[in-house]
Amino acid sequence: MKLHKIITTLTVGALLHFFTLPAQASLASDLSDGQHVLLMRHADAPGYGDPAGYQLDKCSTQRNLGDKGKKQAVIIGQWLTSQGISSAKVISSVWCRCLDTAKLLNKGAVTTSPALGSFFDDMSLQKQQTQDLEKLIQIQLHENPKTPLILVTHHVNIQAYAGKVVNVGDMVLVKVDPSGKNLSQQIYPSPSF
Numbered sequence: 001m002k003l004h005k006i007i008t009t010l011t012v013g014a015l016l017h018f019f020t021l022p023a024q025a026s027l028a029s030d031l032s033d034g035q036h037v038l039l040m041r042h043a044d045a046p047g048y049g050d051p052a053g054y055q056l057d058k059c060s061t062q063r064n065l066g067d068k069g070k071k072q073a074v075i076i077g078q079w080l081t082s083q084g085i086s087s088a089k090v091i092s093s094v095w096c097r098c099l100d101t102a103k104l105l106n107k108g109a110v111t112t113s114p115a116l117g118s119f120f121d122d123m124s125l126q127k128q129q130t131q132d133l134e135k136l137i138q139i140q141l142h143e144n145p146k147t148p149l150i151l152v153t154h155h156v157n158i159q160a161y162a163g164k165v166v167n168v169g170d171m172v173l174v175k176v177d178p179s180g181k182n183l184s185q186q187i188y189p190s191p192s193f
Helices: 002-020 067-082 096-104 123-143 155-162
Strands: 036-041 089-092 110-112 149-153 171-176 182-188
Touching: 036 123, 036 155, 067 096, 089 096, 089 123, 096 110, 096 149, 123 149, 123 155, 123 171, 155 171, 155 182
Parallel strands: 036 149, 089 110, 089 149
Antiparallel strands: 036 171, 171 182
């Protein structure tokens, strides 16, 4: 009799604890609520910055993904699928390492936006680029509130917008206000590759 009471008390206590835990939404549901965006730093591209005289319309003049980075981008795409994201609105910086990363995610057509372009070479552009990014997010979430939005960009852009320093392939889930401004964020490290 005593054992039965103890088991019942433990079971009820465990159930009460379970039901009082805060709900943990999945990445896919967050990205389908019209209030979240996933910013991603491009996959591994050996080197630092871009070579002198690089041109945005010529990938051969830029720092690009290596074999490791290409594999990493594919694995990130597979990981996103395992999180329930089989397709998304994917927008990329025009830099080839970002475009290639975005395409290798295999989440649908990829478009580009100047709002995602790097300002690493001219940090005076940070404020304007960040405002342009907020506007891009505002428009995209207004037009496609139920479609996951993935933005592939550079570390300087993510740091300026979300206040987070990220490694190659890392993602930041950002909750935004109606004007596209950052309210809160959560880092998702790149899956192992």
